[in-house]
Amino acid sequence: MRSGYCLAVCLLLACSGGSTTASTDTLVDTLSGEVLDNGALDAGQDVSTLPDALTDATVVDVSTEETQEEDIADTTSLDSASDVVIDPLQTKGGVIIDSEHLATWSQLEVQLYLNTWAPGAISAYGVSIYRLFYTTQSPLGLFTIGSSLAVFPDSPLPTEPTVAVSWNHGTTGTADKCSVSTYGANNALYGVVYAGHGYAVVLPDYPGLGTPGPHPYMVRDATAVSVVDGVRALRSLGAEIGYPVSERVFSLGHSQGGHAVISAHSFFEGPYGDDLDYLGGVAFAPGGEFLDVIQDYVTSTVVPSAFLAMMYNAWLTDRGVPISLLFKPPYDDYMPQWVEQFCLVELAGMLPFTRSELYHPEAITAMETGFTSMPEMAAIIADNTPPVETTETPLLVLHGASDTVVPVEVSHGIFARSCGLEAPMELQIEPGLDHTTIVGSTMLLQAKQWMDARVEGLPWQPSDCPSD
Known part of the structure; x- marks a missing residue:
């Protein structure tokens, strides 16, 4: 081990102008490239100028072009965010x-x-x-x-x-x-x-x-x-x-x-x-098709989903939007703390038993209708629902037909989205497999054989998209 991780963090803070006494968990509140006390480096900084302790590894393709600044003067509303x-x-x-x-x-x-x-x-x-x-x-x-x-x-x-x-x-x-x-x-x-x-x-x-x-x-x-x-x-x-x-x-x-x-x-x-x-x-069994998943969730009888609560918290935080847009007190205060302290199973056990305790009524209504009443929120979700652009490289999606964690309809939706983008994709639905067994040894070997074929340059056949 070349140097301790704690030393590396301290060096990052020192060379970036941050305070070593400040919390490294402080959220960055600007996109300008300014270095704040989250242990980050200026996005435009040439890493070749950093202390040797940070750069004694091989440096791969580092450009010194500066990142363009983004103007986010007002991120307190969905309209601006x-x-x-x-x-x-x-x-x-x-x-x-x-x-x-x-x-x-x-x-x-x-x-x-x-x-x-x-x-x-x-x-x-x-x-x-x-x-x-x-x-x-x-x-x-x-x-x-x-x-x-x-x-x-x-x-x-x-x-x-x-x-x-x-x-x-x-x-x-x-x-x-x-x-x-x-x-x-x-x-x-x-x-x-x-x-x-x-x-x-x-x-x-x-x-x-x-x-x-x-x-x-x-x-x-x-x-x-x-x-x-x-x-x-x-x-x-x-x-x-x-x-x-x-x-x-x-x-x-x-x-x-x-x-x-x-x-x-x-x-x-x-x-x-x-x-x-x-x-x-x-x-x-990829996560995705979030608007459909959210609608299915709010019309079901299941208790509030920890997966969904974590996504809402991350999506809103990413855009600088207060999570109180969706979460009711006191959970609008609790969630930012809980997601930094607890893992999935723990968090699931801490959420209230009913959605009406966790989310505002208007938020629940929006979820039921695909956020048609909150179009800006719908846009945020869409931005994080891949694929969003055309690609050409082979993509294989494997999903168990018996999956109850991520429904198989999600992969069908991803396939339809890929077809709409004219992005080739191979979809395989595996009968009898669920969210865990889809990554059992048999399917891992199948993926390995698929990769071997790509390495050898063998032809790849994507799934046929439905004709118009």
């Missing part, structure tokens, strides 16, 4: 701040681990597991710290650089303690599965999980940028440890991670990912 657009950083993230080797497991140790946690999965190699900290974009467009696990095959060096995989996890919560990488090597299951077959894998935590600042739960742009940045950090680490990682990359993810995959699809293809060769994405 709905016009706020966060442009992707022109100065790209993924620069390693710190790394730590956690474990090396032999092929036998990997197989014993998989026998317990992914029965039926077979590993060809041992693995080496690391934890990474690197630069990425905060929800408000500033550099902040991202974290992840990284898993490499423990095998003889291949003749060509190893293909990269980004595995994006499902919902754990939005508090720092919900970070997957915090709990070390044993949480690297999906990375171990694919590294055991020769891929190099990064498992990002998403911004604000275990690192400074809020977690932008289901916020499309901030999530997408962090996925791409994690791959850059993986490649930099590979260069450091002498295990070269190719610019060729796949993104995979489950549930919230499926939303991340589809969100990042256009970012990998576009200017932000132009230093990478994106081969495709696999989304397992």
Whole structure:
């Protein structure tokens, strides 16, 4: 480990003009690029000017162009907030701040681990597991710290650089303690599965999980940028440890991670990912089609959803809109605190039993009608419901027909949306599988075979869109 994480945070604060005594969780309240006391770097700052302790890793494709300032003089109403657009950083993230080797497991140790946690999965190699900290974009467009696990095959060096995989996890919560990488090597299951077959894998935590600042739960742009940045950090680490990682990359993810995959699809293809060769994405039971999901939720008999409450909190916070727009007292005060303290199961147990206790009557009415009475809120939700633009790279969506957490209709809606954008997509509905078993060893192997075919350049056939 090159330097302690706490030291890295202090150095970030020191070099950015922030106070080391200020809370690193203070929300950024501007898009101007000004450095505030959230531990962020100026988005336009050339990282090559930072102290060596922050830049002794390989720096991948860092531009020094300044990010354009955004005018958000009034974000207290939906009218103004709905016009706020966060442009992707022109100065790209993924620069390693710190790394730590956690474990090396032999092929036998990997197989014993998989026998317990992914029965039926077979590993060809041992693995080496690391934890990474690197630069990425905060929800408000500033550099902040991202974290992840990284898993490499423990095998003889291949003749060509190893293909990269980004595995994006499902919902754990939005508090720092919900970070997957915090709990070390044993949480690297999906990375171990694919590294055991020769891929190099990064498992990002998403911004604000275990690192400074809020977690932008289901916020499309901030999530997408962090996925791409994690791959850059993986490649930099590979260069450091002498295990070269190719610019060729796949993104995979489950549930919230499926939303991340589809969100990042256009970012990998576009200017932000132009230093990478994106081969495709696999989304397992992805979150999405939020307006339809919300309407189904409010017309059902279930108690208030923690997933939905976290999304509302993140979407409104991302746009600078007071959450009191939807949440009733005292929950408009409680939610910002709870999401920083509790993980999913804990939060679910703290919400009131009825929606009428949690949300304003007019908010419930808006939810029932797809927010037609709150068009600005509908626009915010639409902005975070991918896909929102045409893409060309292969995308496979796998969904269990028996899923009761993310209904299969969500993936049907994503497919219809893709067809409308003329963005090719392959949809496979798996009979008898639910939200958990869709990421069982059989489906993980199916995704691996799909990736192998893309690496080999075999033809890909998207699902046929319905004719007009």
